[in-house]
Amino acid sequence: MKNVTLEISGMSCGHCVGRVTKALAALPGVKVGGVQVGRAELEATEEVAEDAFRKAIDAIGFQVTAVRS
Ligand SMILES: [Cu+2]
Structure with missing residues (x-):
């Protein structure tokens, strides 16, 4: 597992954090550590592509602006 931090734009409140x-x-191979407005910390297996995060976040109306791992 690797630690990954996502910077996410478009989030504004606790409802966004929940979404x-x-x-x-819901992504296979991903364990969510903590999410706050604008940022998500998680653990992921090496097989999880960066694009999977971008697509999952895009699908709910937000945007990943940076991925750090
Ligand atoms: Cu919100």
């Missing part, structure tokens, strides 16, 4: 948490938790 991002749910979307990331």
Whole structure:
């Protein structure tokens, strides 16, 4: 597992945090650590592509602006 931090734009409140948490938790190989407005910390297996995070977040109306791992 590797630690990954996502910077996310478009989030504004606890409701957004809940939606991002749910979307990331639904990805195979991903374990969500903590989510706050604008940022998500998670653990992921090496097989999880960066694009999977971008697509999952995009699908719920937010945007990943940076991925750090
Ligand atoms: Cu919100």
